[in-house]
Amino acid sequence: MKFCILGAGALGSAIGGVLTEAGNEVWLVNRGRAHVDVMRNVGLTLREDGVDRVVRVQATTDCREIAATAGAMDLVIVLVKSFHTQAAIEAARPIISSETVVLSLQNGLGHEDVLAAVVGGDAVLAGKTYAGGVMLAPGHVIVGTKGKETIIGELSGAMSERAQRVAAAFNAAGLRTEVSDNIMGTIWEKLLVNVATGALSGITGLTYGELYQIPEVAQCARAAVAEAMAVAKANGIRLTTTDPQVPWTKAAAGLPPEFKASMLQSLEKRSVTEVDYVNGSVVRWGAKVGVPTPVNQALVACIKGVERALPATTRATLGASA
Numbered sequence: 001m002k003f004c005i006l007g008a009g010a011l012g013s014a015i016g017g018v019l020t021e022a023g024n025e026v027w028l029v030n031r032g033r034a035h036v037d038v039m040r041n042v043g044l045t046l047r048e049d050g051v052d053r054v055v056r057v058q059a060t061t062d063c064r065e066i067a068a069t070a071g072a073m074d075l076v077i078v079l080v081k082s083f084h085t086q087a088a089i090e091a092a093r094p095i096i097s098s099e100t101v102v103l104s105l106q107n108g109l110g111h112e113d114v115l116a117a118v119v120g121g122d123a124v125l126a127g128k129t130y131a132g133g134v135m136l137a138p139g140h141v142i143v144g145t146k147g148k149e150t151i152i153g154e155l156s157g158a159m160s161e162r163a164q165r166v167a168a169a170f171n172a173a174g175l176r177t178e179v180s181d182n183i184m185g186t187i188w189e190k191l192l193v194n195v196a197t198g199a200l201s202g203i204t205g206l207t208y209g210e211l212y213q214i215p216e217v218a219q220c221a222r223a224a225v226a227e228a229m230a231v232a233k234a235n236g237i238r239l240t241t242t243d244p245q246v247p248w249t250k251a252a253a254g255l256p257p258e259f260k261a262s263m264l265q266s267l268e269k270r271s272v273t274e275v276d277y278v279n280g281s282v283v284r285w286g287a288k289v290g291v292p293t294p295v296n297q298a299l300v301a302c303i304k305g306v307e308r309a310l311p312a313t314t315r316a317t318l319g320a321s322a
Contacts, residue, residue, distance in 0.1 A: 001169050004029060004066060004073045004095055006088045007080030008059065010133035010265065013039075014143040015077070015105075015175065017046045017055045022173035027066045027073070028059040029092075036061050038139025045140040052140075063092045072097035075166060078104045078115065081266075082277040085114045096123070101162055103152060105129045107194050107262065108277025109187065109285075112155060125163060126183045127152035128190035131175065132255055135265065147254050149176050153183030185238040188228075192239075192247035194261075194278045195228045196221045199299035202263035202273060203306060209257025221248045224295045228282045234289040263303065270310050275303040 001024055005012040008028035013035075020026045028044075030036050039059035045052050060066060066073070073095045080088040089102070096102070096119055103125040104111040116124050128151055132144030150170060154160050163179045170177035180186050197208070200217055204210075211217055225244035232239055241247075252259075263273045279296040286293040 001025070001074045001165075002070060002072075003027070004063070004076045004092070006063075006076060006078045006092055007084070009035075009079070010135040010141050011105075011129075011131065011262075012077070012079040012133075013044055013135075013141045014046065014133035014145055015079075015129075015131060017044050017057060017141075017143065018145055018175060019169075019173045020044075020055055020057050022169075024169065024173070025070065026058065027070065027095075028057055029061070029063060029066070030059065031061055032138070033061060034138040035059075035135075038137075042139055046143045047136065047141065048143045048146065063095050067094035071095070072100055074100065075169075076100060076102045078102065078106060078111065080106070081272070082106055082108050082111060082274045083272065085111050086118065089115055089118045093118075101125055101166065103127055103166065105150070106277075107190070107198075107274055109191060109281040110277065121155075124155070125152055125166065126155055126187060128186050129175075130190070130193065130250065130253075132259060134258070134260055142256065142259070144255050144259060145175055147176065149178070151178050151180050151183070151186045153180040153186065155183060157181045157183070182238055185240070188232045188237045189239060189241075189247070191278065191281065192225050192228050192232075193251045195224050195282060195296065196244075196248045197251045198261045198263040198273075199224075199275055199279050199303050201261035202267050202275070203299070203302045205264065205267075207257060207264075208252045208255055208259045208261070212252055218248060220295065224279065224282075224299060227286070227291070227293045227296055231282055231286040231289065231291045231293065234291050235285055267306060267310075272307060273303055275300055279303075 003026045005016040008030045016028045036059045043054040044057045131148040134142040167177040222244040266273045282296045
């Protein structure tokens with residue numbers, strides 16, 4: 001299959017790297033010239049279990065280069081930050097044909113609606129992945145894909161042939177993938193994992209190994225997840241667990257102690273976070289059905305405060321993205 005990863009940062013590069021190793025034609029798209037230049041000139045270095053290996057990959061900052069070289073893609077995987085979704089899919093129009101499938105594996109809620117407005121609802125698959133990645137340097141990432149589950153599906157709940165085909169390609173690359181007939185439940189269950197660790201890691205600056213050593217952090221995480229579960233239930237979302245401990249435990253399962261949540265990675269890069277699409281989504285969906293969400297409101301407020309302390313250039317970005 002021909003794949004394009006829109007937003008080949010830490011996670012996108014990790015997924016793109018293992019898909020490339022499996023023999024697929026994969027293009028990695030990232031706005032960062034330094035990261036792309038290293039991947040093009042040296043290769044993508046993947047660190048797994050403390051061991052580095054170099055994968056020769058195809059990388060670019062512009063989808064027009066892909067169109068000129070390889071034409072339309074079979075699958076476009078969207079992994080850009082939530083607030084860049086529309087701009088990224090608009091820029092990807094040259095590689096999208098009537099046969100192209102667009103799959104969001106982003107954190108948070110609502111991306112599928114944004115994608116469908118550009119490419120049409122029939123082209124969109126939804127999904128969530130528990131795989132992870134950490135950017136060590138341009139062209140060098142820690143891979144957290146081994147044994148980590150990815151779930152995809154049609155928003156209609158149909159067990160389609162195209163979803164099965166994508167899952168087969170992922171599984172062949174070692175990305176453990178299943179097709180779900182309850183993808184909205186899946187999206188919410190991944191949201192619970194992000195709710196458990198993202199904002200707390202960003203606020204404290206702690207890696208997973210450090211975060212999980214503090215009982216008060218665990219208590220706060222479980223309280224935030226319990227709120228989100230109550231909101232999901234009130235909105236008619238079907239979840240597989242009612243125990244807040246489960247998402248808290250799942251968030252770190254199989255990841256190295258030096259792993260950092262994506263919100264912390266964003267803040268360390270002096271970049272805006274996705275808190276509005278994670279804990280903020282819980283707050284908004286809770287308000288619609290009258291479920292109080294004070295813990296998530298507090299986490300959003302704290303992250304907003306950390307963001308406000310970023311340099312003025314980043315604060316301008318924050319205002320433009322809101």
